[in-house]
Amino acid sequence: MKGPFVQILCVLAIGRVVLAQLPGICGSQAKGALCPDKQCCSQFGFCGTTKEFCLTSLRCQSRCINDGPPPKKPGDIPDIDESKLFKPPAGTFTSK
Secondary structure, three states: OHHHHHHHHHHHHHHHHHHHHOOOEOEHHHOOEOOHHHOEEOOOOEEEOOHHHHEHHHOOOEOOEOOOOOOOOOOOOOOOOHHHOOOOOOOOOOOO
C-alpha cells in the first residue's frame, strides 16, 4: 500500500515542477489576459521576455516592443500586368 502512494506523490510533485516552468497563457488565447511581471504576450498566447514574445513584427499581442508592422497575411495572388514585363527585342533568342 505504501509503494503506490509514494509513487503518486512523486508524480504529483514532478508534475507541479514541470507546470511551474511552463510560460503563462495570455492574449486572445486566454480571454485577453496579460502576462505577469511585465512580460510580453506572443502571437501564440505565451508569456516571455525574448524577441519571439515581444516584437510587433512577430505579432506580439501585448506589452510589445515596436520594431515595425507585422508581415501582411498571405492572400490572393494579384494579377500580373504583362505589359509591364520585360520583353527582349525580337530575334534575341533565335539560333544563328
